[in-house]
């Protein structure tokens with residue numbers, strides 16, 4: 001699938017020689033193919049539409065990098081946007097389970113993998129977080145489900161137990177009994193496995209909502225089967241309307257599906273996807289990995305390594321351009337903004353600056369100026385509030401221009417001045433390096 005996507009994109013961009021900017025026409029042609037790929041991956045149509053619009057805004061006007069094919073560049077932009085939309089590179093698997101007994105409620109349709117996921121989560125919490133976990137099944141209509149949970153608890157370890165089954169008790173009463181038992185026996189976490197049905201019905205929703213009222217869980221996770229595609233999205237929005245959900249778990253991500261449901265569910269509910277089920281066994285639960293899923297949504301082929309290669313080439317070319325500018329003794333505010341972006345991408349102070357011999361002093365100066373990510377973003381915002389002419393020629397920045405920029409970026413004039421001062425220091429440092437002949441060395445490192 002991916003081969004055809006990249007081939008199709010390649011065909012569209014053959015006419016583009018790798019100079020200038022991506023035009024709206026080229027981008028639209030590419031996005032038509034991306035749209036088909038997303039629909040084939042089972043992403044819901046309205047989500048596809050919004051997504052494509054967002055990507056178009058990002059891509060049009062983007063400068064074409066010489067060393068990668070424009071088709072690859074668009075795939076990279078699409079891939080980055082997918083990762084963003086799926087929740088970013090860092091998986092948010094944090095659960096609010098601080099005050100014992102913390103209550104986690106599991107909701108979802110029958111067959112979604114809810115009970116299995118309850119067992120997997122118990123194993124994870126007991127092993128990774130060293131928590132003592134109590135499990136309680138509220139599925140009074142299916143005695144087999146209650147027994148299944150008890151068996152899963154046995155398979156975990158001595159820190160996981162299941163609440164003893166008392167026949168004939170109502171779900172609400174079991175929930176109360178579980179709460180008491182968790183408190184009295186000093187469990188850290190109580191996981192309530194609520195009843196599911198094969199389809200959503202009012203009675204089930206009322207029952208689950210009642211349990212939520214009684215238990216006031218700190219986490220309410222919806223378990224959904226990734227292979228059910230559009231149905232999973234419908235399920236998620238219906239549950240979301242009735243329950244204070246805090247996150248999603250997508251099961252059967254080890255199956256053949258392309259994982260488009262992940263994107264749709266995330267877009268429709270706005271909830272983080274915390275985990276994904278990747279097998280029937282108890283250790284088949286992974287932190288949700290946006291990069292892995294984004295690669296899969298785009299196609300089965302080796303898209304991730306292709307994207308990484310494209311990204312490396314893009315960075316290398318940017319570094320080369322930067323070095324070229326430095327060679328000419330130019331280092332303007334646009335370059336500085338690019339530095340800030342690189343630093344953010346590399347998770348802190350690094351990027352080209354970190355690789356340059358002799359640049360350590362400037363790096364130390366920036367470190368002492370406490371340039372964390374938020375500061376970097378604010379500084380970048382200040383530079384983005386300038387006109388292109390101002391960025392290229394900071395000397396023209398008089399008092400009234402500085403005032404306008406401060407207002408545009410929502411900061412004080414002092415902060416604008418600080419950025420300008422830092423730029424002067426960096427440019428001065430670059431100049432010194434050039435005259436000292438450190439340039440050749442630096443060029444080698446930058447490539």
Ligand code: GDP
Pocket residue numbers: 108109110111112113114115116117196250251252253254255276277278279280284
């Ligand atoms: P429940 O009715 O929602 O509680 O569903 P179960 O937990 O009983 O799971 C239904 C079936 O799906 C079982 O056979 C599980 O082994 C299987 N299952 C659950 N999660 C996964 C998963 O992530 N991958 C695979 N391959 N199978 C799963």
